[in-house]
Amino acid sequence: MKTFIIILTLLTGVAVNSQASYEKGMTKAFELWENKNPDQAINLFERIAQAEQENWLPFYYAAQIHIFTSFGIKDANEIESRLKKAQDFLNEARTFSKDNAEILIMEAMLNTAYVVYNPSVYGMTHSAKVEELYQKAKVLEPENPRAMLYHAEWKMGGAKFWGKDPKAFCPEIEKAILYFEKEANHDEPFYPKWGMNQVERVQQNCK
Numbered sequence: 001m002k003t004f005i006i007i008l009t010l011l012t013g014v015a016v017n018s019q020a021s022y023e024k025g026m027t028k029a030f031e032l033w034e035n036k037n038p039d040q041a042i043n044l045f046e047r048i049a050q051a052e053q054e055n056w057l058p059f060y061y062a063a064q065i066h067i068f069t070s071f072g073i074k075d076a077n078e079i080e081s082r083l084k085k086a087q088d089f090l091n092e093a094r095t096f097s098k099d100n101a102e103i104l105i106m107e108a109m110l111n112t113a114y115v116v117y118n119p120s121v122y123g124m125t126h127s128a129k130v131e132e133l134y135q136k137a138k139v140l141e142p143e144n145p146r147a148m149l150y151h152a153e154w155k156m157g158g159a160k161f162w163g164k165d166p167k168a169f170c171p172e173i174e175k176a177i178l179y180f181e182k183e184a185n186h187d188e189p190f191y192p193k194w195g196m197n198q199v200e201r202v203q204q205n206c207k
Contacts, residue, residue: 022052029048030061041061046062049062055096059092059096105150108133115130130154145183148176155172167206
């Protein structure tokens with residue numbers, strides 16, 4: 001019995017230290033990103049993912065940085081490289097968390113990045129994917145604020161392209177705000193809760 005208690009204590013200590021190391025690493029990666037060191041943040045998220053093995057979040061955030069960074073780049077080769085790497089990271093994330101609305105939303109943003117980068121090449125093939133991915137995310141989580149906000153922004157862009165009024169989707173932004181305000185607190189550390197700071201930018205389409 002005494003031996004069992006000692007082993008249990010040791011295992012508990014290892015788990016606590018592992019969790020502390022994970023949280024410290026994730027916090028550092030976010031700090032790097034915030035301080036405009038995206039590639040360093042990606043590298044750290046990737047190292048954390050390899051250490052954690054079955055945690056989807058480090059892969060998810062590595063993909064997110066690649067996708068978000070691609071919107072500010074003009075070099076075609078770098079954009080293609082980043083988006084390909086982002087897809088690889090999302091594929092890895094999906095192996096550890098199937099039917100995950102957050103991963104679907106990020107993949108929708110990945111496909112949006114392709115359309116924005118080269119609409120003549122990717123517009124026809126990727127636009128349908130964007131719509132499908134947002135719809136799937138909403139089925140899984142009808143009150144996910146990121147799905148509601150960014151799907152509305154996507155549809156506003158389509159409305160502008162076809163000469164229609166983007167204001168038709170403004171009520172969806174109001175819903176997103178409500179969903180952000182009541183977003184559930186997940187027990188999982190670092191679970192995605194971003195996006196509220198982008199509401200005002202998207203609402204510019206409503207003026």
